[in-house]
Amino acid sequence: MGIETDIAGDWHAALAALAWQVELGLVDISAESPLNRYDLPEPVKAPPPPQAALPQRTPTPPPPEPEAANPEQAIAAARDAANRAGSLDALRDALAGYDHCELKKGARNLVFADGNPNARVLILGEAPGVEEDREGRPFVGRAGQLLDRMFAAIGLARDNPDPKAALYITNVMPWRPPQNRDPSPDEIAMMRPFVERHITLVDPDVIVVMGNTPLQALLKTNGILRARGHWEQALGKPVLPMTHPAYLLRNPAMKREAWADLLALQAKLRSQT
Numbered sequence: 001m002g003i004e005t006d007i008a009g010d011w012h013a014a015l016a017a018l019a020w021q022v023e024l025g026l027v028d029i030s031a032e033s034p035l036n037r038y039d040l041p042e043p044v045k046a047p048p049p050p051q052a053a054l055p056q057r058t059p060t061p062p063p064p065e066p067e068a069a070n071p072e073q074a075i076a077a078a079r080d081a082a083n084r085a086g087s088l089d090a091l092r093d094a095l096a097g098y099d100h101c102e103l104k105k106g107a108r109n110l111v112f113a114d115g116n117p118n119a120r121v122l123i124l125g126e127a128p129g130v131e132e133d134r135e136g137r138p139f140v141g142r143a144g145q146l147l148d149r150m151f152a153a154i155g156l157a158r159d160n161p162d163p164k165a166a167l168y169i170t171n172v173m174p175w176r177p178p179q180n181r182d183p184s185p186d187e188i189a190m191m192r193p194f195v196e197r198h199i200t201l202v203d204p205d206v207i208v209v210m211g212n213t214p215l216q217a218l219l220k221t222n223g224i225l226r227a228r229g230h231w232e233q234a235l236g237k238p239v240l241p242m243t244h245p246a247y248l249l250r251n252p253a254m255k256r257e258a259w260a261d262l263l264a265l266q267a268k269l270r271s272q273t
Helices: 002-023 071-083 088-096 130-135 142-152 185-202 212-219 245-250 252-271
Strands: 113-115 121-125 167-171 206-210 232-234 237-242
Touching (some): 071 185, 121 185, 121 212, 142 245, 167 185, 185 212, 212 237, 237 252, 245 252
Parallel strands (some): 121 167
Antiparallel strands (some): 113 167
């Protein structure tokens, strides 16, 4: 009974205190932290004006990339371009205008040929390297310097004006493959009509194929180490396979076999005079 009386008394006391504060002008319940009524309210940011809707533009699709010719079409185009070339200059222009070989896109220069076009000996190499791509001439790097020394030993040079003592040099591939990789069979097949036409226009007495790529392009076989030193026939011409000078730089012991091949070439030339 005593506890209930105390609670009722506290309630009436609280109510009386509240009524007294209302008479004094209290309108808000006090908070735990003081309220400064002189603080300015935060300015309300007006929403940005609505932007006029831009007209929708239909994106223009990129032009379709030209379809790459299949190998048969690329070979047919190469054969047609090569057959229409009536001179070495025309053949060079035909190669420059041939766009079916992807190697052309990454090469700096077209590497066509070097030497005397009236020479008795035509050397057919593989593909340009870094130096050849830079200068636009075949066999000008370390391998080319070795080639010059090798043939000079039997009295032949690319800069000799005498056809009997001159060399004419070209490659199967007129453009440098990336990272000097081997040309693919499709790339070799594309260039074969140009190679055959090149040989027909120069009309040498003897052809020397140096490396696997020309061996495949002209004789349609592989294995230069087996083929080297053995005379073959192609396009009505005697063909002598030899190891590439770049291979000889990596394998100096093979220079003995290369010297034997050079002596065989010298003997063939003498027998034809």
